[in-house]
Amino acid sequence: MNREMNVGRFDKEHFDALFDPRGVVVAGASTHPGKFGFVALHNILSSGYEGNVFATNRDGAEVLGRQTLRSVSDVPTGQADLVFVCTPSASNHEVLSQAAAAGIRAAFIASAGYGESGADGAILQQQLVELADDLGILLVGPNGQGLVSTPSSLCAQIVAPNPPRGHIGVASQSGNFVSSFLNLARQSGVGISRAISVGNAAQVGVIDMLEYFADDPETSVGLVYVEGIPDGRAFFDRLCAVTRRLPVVILKGGASASGARAAASHTGSLASNDRVFDGMCRQAGAIRASNLFEAFDTAALLATQPPPSGARLAVVTTVGGWGVVTADAVADTNLDLVDLPGDLRETLDALLPPRWSRNNPIDLAGGETKDTVADVLDAVVSHPEVDAVILLGVGIQSNQARLEREGAFFPEFGLDRITAFHDRQDARYADLAGELSIRHDKPVLVATELAVGDPSNAAVAAVRSSGRYCFPSADRAVRSLDLALRSAQWRSRRGLPPETGRSA
Amino acid sequence: MTRTLSEAESKALLSPFGIPFLPEANVTSSGEALLAGTELGYPLVAKLCGDSIAHKTERGLVRLMIRNGPELEHAVDDLLGKATTEDGEVSVLVAPMVEATRELIAGITIDQQFGPTVVLGIGGIFTEVIVDVAIRLVPITEIDAAEMIAELRTQSFLDAFRGEPEVDRVALVRILLALSDFASTHPDLVSVDLNPLMIVDGAPVAVDALVEVDDRSESGAR
Numbered sequence: 001m002n003r004e005m006n007v008g009r010f011d012k013e014h015f016d017a018l019f020d021p022r023g024v025v026v027a028g029a030s031t032h033p034g035k036f037g038f039v040a041l042h043n044i045l046s047s048g049y050e051g052n053v054f055a056t057n058r059d060g061a062e063v064l065g066r067q068t069l070r071s072v073s074d075v076p077t078g079q080a081d082l083v084f085v086c087t088p089s090a091s092n093h094e095v096l097s098q099a100a101a102a103g104i105r106a107a108f109i110a111s112a113g114y115g116e117s118g119a120d121g122a123i124l125q126q127q128l129v130e131l132a133d134d135l136g137i138l139l140v141g142p143n144g145q146g147l148v149s150t151p152s153s154l155c156a157q158i159v160a161p162n163p164p165r166g167h168i169g170v171a172s173q174s175g176n177f178v179s180s181f182l183n184l185a186r187q188s189g190v191g192i193s194r195a196i197s198v199g200n201a202a203q204v205g206v207i208d209m210l211e212y213f214a215d216d217p218e219t220s221v222g223l224v225y226v227e228g229i230p231d232g233r234a235f236f237d238r239l240c241a242v243t244r245r246l247p248v249v250i251l252k253g254g255a256s257a258s259g260a261r262a263a264a265s266h267t268g269s270l271a272s273n274d275r276v277f278d279g280m281c282r283q284a285g286a287i288r289a290s291n292l293f294e295a296f297d298t299a300a301l302l303a304t305q306p307p308p309s310g311a312r313l314a315v316v317t318t319v320g321g322w323g324v325v326t327a328d329a330v331a332d333t334n335l336d337l338v339d340l341p342g343d344l345r346e347t348l349d350a351l352l353p354p355r356w357s358r359n360n361p362i363d364l365a366g367g368e369t370k371d372t373v374a375d376v377l378d379a380v381v382s383h384p385e386v387d388a389v390i391l392l393g394v395g396i397q398s399n400q401a402r403l404e405r406e407g408a409f410f411p412e413f414g415l416d417r418i419t420a421f422h423d424r425q426d427a428r429y430a431d432l433a434g435e436l437s438i439r440h441d442k443p444v445l446v447a448t449e450l451a452v453g454d455p456s457n458a459a460v461a462a463v464r465s466s467g468r469y470c471f472p473s474a475d476r477a478v479r480s481l482d483l484a485l486r487s488a489q490w491r492s493r494r495g496l497p498p499e500t501g502r503s504a
Numbered sequence: 505m506t507r508t509l510s511e512a513e514s515k516a517l518l519s520p521f522g523i524p525f526l527p528e529a530n531v532t533s534s535g536e537a538l539l540a541g542t543e544l545g546y547p548l549v550a551k552l553c554g555d556s557i558a559h560k561t562e563r564g565l566v567r568l569m570i571r572n573g574p575e576l577e578h579a580v581d582d583l584l585g586k587a588t589t590e591d592g593e594v595s596v597l598v599a600p601m602v603e604a605t606r607e608l609i610a611g612i613t614i615d616q617q618f619g620p621t622v623v624l625g626i627g628g629i630f631t632e633v634i635v636d637v638a639i640r641l642v643p644i645t646e647i648d649a650a651e652m653i654a655e656l657r658t659q660s661f662l663d664a665f666r667g668e669p670e671v672d673r674v675a676l677v678r679i680l681l682a683l684s685d686f687a688s689t690h691p692d693l694v695s696v697d698l699n700p701l702m703i704v705d706g707a708p709v710a711v712d713a714l715v716e717v718d719d720r721s722e723s724g725a726r
Contacts, residue, residue, distance in 0.1 A: 233618055265694075265714065266609060267609060267611030268613040271615065271639055279639030279640050280640075282640075282651065282655070283644070283648055493651075
């Protein structure tokens with residue numbers, strides 16, 4: 001049984017015990033490197049966690065060079081707040097009782113053999129929850145893959161990777177989706193605050209995690225994957241309360257066939273499950289993403305840049321074709337590729353050769369001298385009639401520099417000096433995009449396929465080291481900006497203050 | 505068991521909530537119909553009306569473009585003659601004939617996960633092919649209703665069109681709010697169809713209404 005809806009049953013102390021424990025116990029640590037009980041302990045010990053780490057093993061064997069305890073009863077009282085359970089389901093009632101006696105207030109159950117495995121497992125799961133309820137233990141799982149909490153350098157999960165620290169809070173009904181989001185965090189450098197797989201969501205579910213994230217100073221955006229929602233109405237009401245405080249990006253899997261109850265009505269035949277879910281998200285002010293990349297892109301944008309205060313977008317590009325494609329992508333959105341204001345056009349006229357596009361997208365037409373890109377970007381971002389900017393074409397010079405450094409003529413013929421110059425210039429543009437975004441409180445998105453093609457590229461590396469997200473394509477930048485805009489418009493229509501990105 | 509209410513009964517339930525309907529008369533004989541016809545003015549529409557008659561058009565129980573008294577008499581007698589014993593008690597609804605180039609569809613449907621929802625869509629015979637629809641959970645606010653209208657993909661459908669004014673969005677918001685209020689106050693509700701919601705001189709008018717209720721909850725056996 002999935003019990004997604006247990007409104008406010010646990011206080012902040014219990015969630016602190018889960019995400020920022022003073023100590024962790026791995027119940028069922030194994031000597032076999034292929035077993036969850038080995039991997040979980042390995043990941044905790046390898047992630048830099050500074051709290052106490054205990055491990056139990058039925059035989060008291062040494063695991064990873066550490067002496068284990070024979071049972072959780074041997075954990076000194078008050079030394080641990082979280083137990084990570086890898087023992088077989090039949091043992092777990094005892095494990096929970098012993099944990100409670102040792103002062104432990106949170107349990108993550110990785111063990112399988114519960115609701116997912118049939119009727120007997122479902123009964124066992126229900127008994128486990130009842131016991132946890134009686135003991136006052138916050139129980140996550142069972143059948144979950146674990147949790148990550150970067151402020152505590154805690155990587156208590158049976159999967160990889162250990163992501164960089166950041167402000168995205170992940171909660172998922174699928175453990176593998178947590179991994180997917182963490183992989184993208186690691187690749188892009190835009191980090192994670194907390195991430196948790198709720199498994200069978202026996203006692204608490206995704207919405208409980210979102211409620212915790214909403215008040216968590218480490219988290220500035222929630223990123224969730226859901227499949228089934230057993231009590232939709234309560235989920236909606238709680239989601240509405242969360243989105244007032246925290247932007248939430250939702251990725252949903254599985255469109256089940258059953259839809260509306262009505263048989264006679266025509267409207268009923270229009271209201272498929274998926275369309276109802278979509279309307280629910282829009283009404284609650286949650287951002288629904290259509291795929292993994294869109295979900296992460298948008299969460300990464302919201303976690304690292306201010307929201308757009310309006311629809312007026314300017315695109316700055318050093319290459320014509322990308323500007324054209326970006327304009328195409330804007331056509332399907334709420335964004336407005338703004339006609340350049342007269343004074344801005346005059347400013348750009350003075351900076352660019354006569355052949356520049358003279359409109360938006362602002363195509364520099366290859367007329368760059370040393371300071372052109374920087375001067376144009378500054379003029380565009382600072383203009384009061386521009387709400388958001390997408391910068392295309394950075395990384396081109398340093399990409400050539402790489403080819404030259406790897407070529408047969410390096411470093412002669414002045415190549416060492418020119419490659420260093422190219423790298424500096426690209427890094428400078430990327431840095432400037434970040435500085436201008438902060439100075440003018442507007443989103444300035446950098447997009448280049450080098451983000452995946454060559455992450456070591458100077459422009460990409462500079463965006464990354466500024467803590468921002470380098471979008472892998474202009475249309476993905478447009479899509480995420482559009483979703484962020486819709487969220488901002490939803491807030492503004494309801495008189496809510498703009499999302500401030502508390503920790504960004 | 506769910507039960508559909510007659511068109512007349514459906515309209516009588518919805519009308520106090522502010523759903524705009526045409527003036528009409530519910531008659532049981534051609535004599536009554538003639539009196540009503542004079543008052544309403546021709547051309548008229550006549551429809552057979554009864555609790556179990558959910559899909560009138562499919563059964564050929566609608567007469568359009570009735571231009572005078574003799575045509576009305578003939579239509580009413582013919583419709584009453586088409587009623588079967590399964591239809592139970594029947595009457596004939598007589599209403600002014602309106603024509604519209606644009607139709608919307610609106611209503612209430614109960615989602616298994618999320619409960620009662622308000623639905624707005626582009627109507628007409630291609631409704632289920634085009635599927636341009638916006639859905640929200642009951643209750644909705646005025647802002648939600650305005651967002652539903654703005655969410656329809658075919659926005660140009662709502663603009664001024666072939667000499668007709670743009671659709672009165674304020675009136676449309678009121679209809680969506682009325683549906684939401686109706687659903688909030690009727691826990692026994694299974695569905696509401698306002699189909700079609702015709703756009704007459706820019707104003708949305710519900711030309712038909714179908715309310716479906718759950719009998720068990722109505723008899724207090726919830």
